[in-house]
Amino acid sequence: MAAARVPAERAAAALSALSAAAERTETCGWPGRVSGVEDARAEVIDRGRTLSGALDSVALAARIGPDMLGASERRRYLLIVQNPAESRATGGIIGGFGLLTADRGRLSLDGISGNGSLPGGPTQQTPATVLPGPFAARYASFWPDRVWANANLTPDYPTVGKLYSHLYRTGTGIDVDGTISVDPTTLSYLLAASRPAVLPDGQVVTSANLVDLVESKVYARIPTVPARDRFFAQVGQAVYAAVESGSGDTTKLLTAMSKAAKEGRLNLSSNHSDEQDVLSTTALGGALPTGSGPYLAVVTQNATASKLDYWLRRRTSYRVQRLPNGAGAVTIAVQLTNMAPDGLPEYVRKREDVRNFGGNPQAQNNLWLSVYTGRGSLFAGAHLDGQPLGLTSGSEDGLPIVSTYLTVDRGQTRTLELKVLEPQAGPALAVRPQPLPVPERLDVEGVPVTSPWSRRVKN
Known part of the structure; x- marks a missing residue:
């Protein structure tokens, strides 16, 4: 390298x-x-x-890769497997974790555990770090500096990586050199490029059944949290063993990781500033954009502590009309459909946001929906299912955001339509994907689509 x-x-x-x-x-x-x-x-x-x-x-890989792989000194990274069945901005809540060590190019993974064993507990007693003022204004009430499951409410992965690193240090006393976040779909890509994983009881986990197994079926098969934690750890160990076995094709493995990074399913942060500066220019770094121009990021986050987002289907349309002054009159429509079947376990259906909800037999979901647009854009109104709706306005790193909480009943489709004025109608729309169990369907009219990281200045 x-x-x-x-x-x-x-x-x-x-x-x-x-x-x-x-x-x-x-x-x-x-x-x-x-x-x-x-x-x-x-x-x-x-x-x-x-x-x-x-x-x-x-x-870029040749520039920072050797040091990150421990060429000059041993490196340690917190490896996080997210669970999109309970969605967050970068994919899902932390479902499992381990410590990945890189020493002169040799990798080892230790301490693979489910989220029942999070250092310091799911909610730590004291804040792990001080939240910056603008960030705190939007997220402080959710305790991302104390609650592991809320560290990735922001889509900006460099910030997420810092929060995870601080939480891990507070819980273990160990400083890590960075973090790596993946989701089950990423693991399925890696299995497809290597070989199936074999669990201790002989069960075979393949690229075709991994996602459904760990994001849905496991909750019906294994009723207790400690037993599920052990199962998640076994799956993680088996997948790692399959990938490092040498039975895979290197080119296919690199292609799989590249695909996962472009989809936002594989993110990497470094606590070494020179490396983080480079990572932030790439999809792998998952940073919010720094450039100007039209931008779109739709983010849905679970507000119930349920696992119903496995059954969420999302479709977004973006239509822009170019105005004589070069601006763009934009209409954004976000459709959310709850495809949850009857008979799901109560753990999957739970509504911790509502007291005495009676087990939520109708599998009603509640989501925190946020839409990010380009710098300098102006929000001009919203309708929910055809009725006027007031939204909460905010910003993050200079990007305007409008947000609302939205319940979606089983079998229901809800449509949020936004009117936005972008100061520029082009030359292209930068779209930030959110990793979902089933990828979002996106329809864009009137402007080409590009990656948000293509606008970042490369160092």
Whole structure:
């Protein structure tokens, strides 16, 4: 990896020069269209952008990868497996964890446990850190500095990583070098690129059944929390053993991790500032965007301590009308459908946000729904199921946010429609995905879609 750094940086510089030259080349008007010069120029520019992203990733990995893998000193990372059945901004609540050690490129994973064994308990007695003022204004009432399950209410993973690191240090006395968050879908990608996992009792866990097993079926099969914790730990150990067994294809494993990072399912933070600066420019770092332009992030978070979000289906449409002054009149519609079947265990259906709710036999879900838009955008009104609705307004890192709590009955679809004025209608809409058990369906009209990290300045 270290040896790849200089060649990758040289290749990236050469490709940048080629792309710049292609963009400066004249299209030659009608003769260029007839002769194919215009098409060739467009193809060079398009392929250059694609290759540039790949080379940037290689160069960044070669730049920080060796040290992060313990080339100069041993590194320790808190590995977190999130459970999207109880959703949070970066995926789901912490469902399991372990300590990953990297020593000169050799990896070992210890202390794999379910969330019943969280250091300091699920809610720590004292705050693990001091929350910054603007962040505290939005999140302090949820105790993200004390409650493990609420450390990732923010979609900004660098902040999440710091909170997890502080909580772990407070609970164990151990300083970690960073954090790694994955979800069961990520683990299923890794199994598909390696081999099935085998549990101590001989049960085989495959890429096809892993997600359904740990996010849904386990609650009916194993009724007690301690027994489920042991099962989650066994699954984690078995998946790790399958991936490190050497039976997989390295290219497929890297492709699987790249796919998970682009979907927001694999995030990495570093407590070394130079490394974190690099990570924040990538999908793997999961940082909120720093650039201007149209932006969209829809975030749904479980407000009941249930596991009903496994049955949540989400569809979002984004339509923009370009105005003469260059701004965009935007309509955003978010549809939420509760597909929960009858007969789910009471643990899955529980409503801890409501006293004496009678076990919630109808599996009603309650969600904290937030919509993030671009810097300088203005909220112009909302309707819920066709009726006017007032929303809570706020901001995070300069991004405007509107939020509301929303109940969704079994079999019900609710639609929140927003009107927003973006100061720019383009050139592209940066969309931040939220990892869900079933990926969101997104329809965008009037503007191309890009990654939010393509706008960050690379160091």
